[in-house]
Amino acid sequence: MKFIRTFFIFSLMEMVELYNKFKGCINVSTDTRKLKNGSMYFALKGDNFNGNNFVEDAFNKGAKYCVVDEPSAVVNKNCILVNDALKTLQELAKFHRAKIKYPIIGLTGSNGKTTTKELIYSVLSASFKVKATSGNLNNHIGVPLTLLEFQDDLDFGIVEMGANHQKEIEFLSSISQPDYGLITNFGKAHLEGFGGVEGVIKGKSELYDYIRANQKTAIINTDDEKQINQIGNYKNIITFGSKNDNNCQIEFLNADPFVTVMFNTLKIQSQLIGAYNFGNIAVAIAIGNHFNVPKEAIKKGIEDYQPKNNRSEIIEKNSTKIILDAYNANPSSMLGALKNLKQLSAKNKMLFLGDMFELGEEAHAEHQSIVDFAETNFEKNVYLIGENFYNCGTKSSTKKFKTFDDIKSILGSIMLDNSTILIKGSRGMALERILEHI
Structure with a gap:
């Protein structure tokens, strides 16, 4: 395929040519670490990576074709040079969808x-x-x-x-x-x-x-x-x-x-x-x-259907029941998780709540709202982790930690027997790490 120069738009003939090559491959890959023999590799770019730098690696691992957007990445006749590899991937998917x-x-x-x-x-x-x-x-x-x-x-x-x-x-x-x-x-x-x-x-x-x-x-x-x-x-x-x-x-x-x-x-x-x-x-x-x-x-x-990947998983350790919901969090899902814990018949309940991200100017107000609900509905055993929660106003019985490292050292000393524990926070908090220390 020739170098596309105009607004990333393929002619029908060029798209059909690319599509026929795609149909002759077993799948599409954007990661040479996971690439399978017979794949079509797309050299995507990000803030910290450039897929064009891994074209030879892709061919060594069995790529049938490589779609690249830098002339220097063309290493053989099975390289397809385009203006933008990501846009090409998207256009190919759209063409495939139509069929x-x-x-x-x-x-x-x-x-x-x-x-x-x-x-x-x-x-x-x-x-x-x-x-x-x-x-x-x-x-x-x-x-x-x-x-x-x-x-x-x-x-x-x-x-x-x-x-x-x-x-x-x-x-x-x-x-x-x-x-x-x-x-x-x-x-x-x-x-x-x-x-x-x-x-x-x-x-x-x-x-x-x-x-x-x-x-x-x-x-x-x-x-x-x-x-x-x-x-x-x-x-x-x-x-x-x-x-x-x-x-x-x-x-x-x-x-x-x-x-x-x-x-x-x-x-x-x-x-x-x-x-x-x-x-x-x-x-x-x-x-x-x-x-x-x-x-x-x-x-x-x-x-x-069994939930997995830190999404509302129930983990039982001896007499302790852990609700691991640490894949992600926002004010709506956090409040929902707290309301759910409140209505459970379990007696001894504990909360490990991590910061919620991408809230912009609403971050402080939303975190404070969660703190207020937690303290109103759970008398004790409220643990808050992260800078946003750390900066909230809390009761003296609430324990807050600016970082995970700050709470890590005391996790082993917390009495958890006969407890129901909620672990909830945004993905960046990685609160599933708590399981390694309790």
């Missing part, structure tokens, strides 16, 4: 995206061949990589889309082109990038904008007034929730500790904690029901 004939389910939201994606996958897999976003590859690189993994023999594809600023979901929707779209919720996440809660709502609702503009189907939780307001009078919708006039009615029963629901006389007990997971479970049930997955298979799909 996919089966439905794509796209989802976004402030909290619960990955859990919801995994639940939907678990339910649909009972009756169909399905592929979904791997892990949390949900950004401007992850979404194209996800789409390029979708083969011709699938029945459904599930694409998770994340964002921390406006127009990002609009862009990811233009690439993934979902046939069905859902938003898990609107919460206080990435306030700095979105410019406040209203910015979050506007940014996430770009998925609904795509759905409306292209006459696709929205999946709406009617228990969430914000979703109802954002979809407006659009008619092509599937509704679910606790109300009996929904397309799919699911009743919340309890969450002590695991969320249990009622669906069509079937009692379904998940392995997920917290009433905040009800909507995530309900939408997976609704999607399975819409596509005629047998009721017992839906039940099994929900009940078999």
